[in-house]
Amino acid sequence: MTVIERPLVETVRRPLGGGRRLAMPQWIAAAPFFLYVGIFLLLPTAIVVSGAFIDSAGLSLANFATMNQRFVINAFLNSVLLSATSAIIGAVFGALLAYAVATGNPNGAFRRLVSSACGVLAQFGGVTLAFAFIATIGGAGFITLWLQQHGMNIYANGVWLYQLRGLVLVYIYFQIPLMVLVFLPALDGIRPQWREATESLGGGTWHYWRYVAGPLLAPAFLGGTLLLFANAFSAYATAAALVNQGSIIASLLIANTLTSEVGLANPGIASAFALVMVVIVAVVMVLYTLLQQRTARWLQ
């Protein structure tokens, strides 16, 4: 009997250095990511935060003293008003649309179409959206002209499209779809059995909404409204495309303070305004996350 020269099973040669521990620490592979995010996300944020507290004389709160001026207060109040109005209207109509979708066939093509459309429209905004409304109800817009031919004038009391009221209308266009996206999962969590249970206990439609569905959906609805508020509060492009001059809302004020064409640009003051905005948005988003977690508790 001869000795078998070849091994019975052919194995791949041990790779060079394969079995050894890497000489470099393992986190080194994640270092490029942290470095990149550090430079292009954390550094700009740090510049805004530190810039807000520095003026020509060094460390100071002088930049925030500018907040006390009438036009600054007005811009922030207008922003709050615009965001709250568009969030509440958007949340109500978005919830109605979500309910209309949720009561249909859950696997139907129509539902798929509506939720896809909402996914697209929630991202719609900026210059294109502003132009869409100018083409619709601007001075030479489709609806404006059509109404004029029928003896009606939507601008009898002045053109309001380029003012706060106009912005509310335009913002609602992206607020409703966003509300549908965040509210639909909550509606899907509602079981028809709960309604049957209410009825077998003698409750009517009113009791069902008041004592069963209402309290269950309230956190999701409120959370959605808060998300919509943050969404509108930080929006800039749509307003910038629609409103050509003036700083009627906070985001336009920040932009104009940053790049003033008349030489009044002041990065420190712009940073202070930006810091106030980011703090407001952050508070709203934290509240939203808390409400979202509360919703998730019974949704699963």
Place this chain on the structure above:
Amino acid sequence: MSRNRRLKLQIFRLAVFVLLGAFFLIPIGAMFEFSTRGVTEDAPRTLNAWLTIAQTPDLVAAILASLGLAVLTSLGMLVLLVPTMIWVRLRLPHLSRVIEFLCLLPLTIPAIVLVAGLAPIYLWMNLNISDSILTLAFVYLVLVLPYAYRALYTGLAAIDVKTLAEAARSLGASWITVMMRVIVPNMPVAILNACLLSVAVVLGEFTIANLLNYVNLQVAIALAGRANATVSIAVAVASLLFAFILLVILSFFGRPRARVAPDAPGLPYPGAAGGGMR
């Protein structure tokens, strides 16, 4: 459900769909209508505005710049995010919360705030590296992080990364081979989704380009609007159609799988605060 209530519900649904459908469709239809108007009020419908796009050098340059930015941003996103996410999943699971937090952070920082901090950085870059519009890809990569992260996260969650990697490693594959030839080919839909979302975000971006004085597609549309409303609306419709097509492709590929593998709880919805698109 009683017949009466079912009827009421159907009437309610119909009313909601018709009213909101009109609200959403009329502005888009009006843009088409506006972009095909003739010069005078009685002039016949014309496609002149659409044909003028190609003959306007500023617009063509801006369109090319935005397409270049979309490609660069998508590539950069893949190079930066894919290896990091795979590596963190395999070897550094304790860092996954940090990565997630950093990737979603751009949602809570409005683009208008980010730009205030970016201005000095870009001033330095313009002086020392390059003042090309393509440098915007650096910050656009940050803007697309939340969307790309979620898309890739869903893709990675759907496959057994650990087993695949261990199997490949035990057969002698290097880490590069594990990533490029084993894990990446197993998540084509997630990678496609991440790229499409990145392209959509980049093509829609206005805030940062405008305030850093670069003319990308959206800024060019806004500028053109002051000279010739019809042409700029035609470009706006074209860019909108393009984004629509991208996102419709996306919704047909991506969504069903996303339902199977739900996202980690507590993730804010993409498109919330940041993005720079509005």
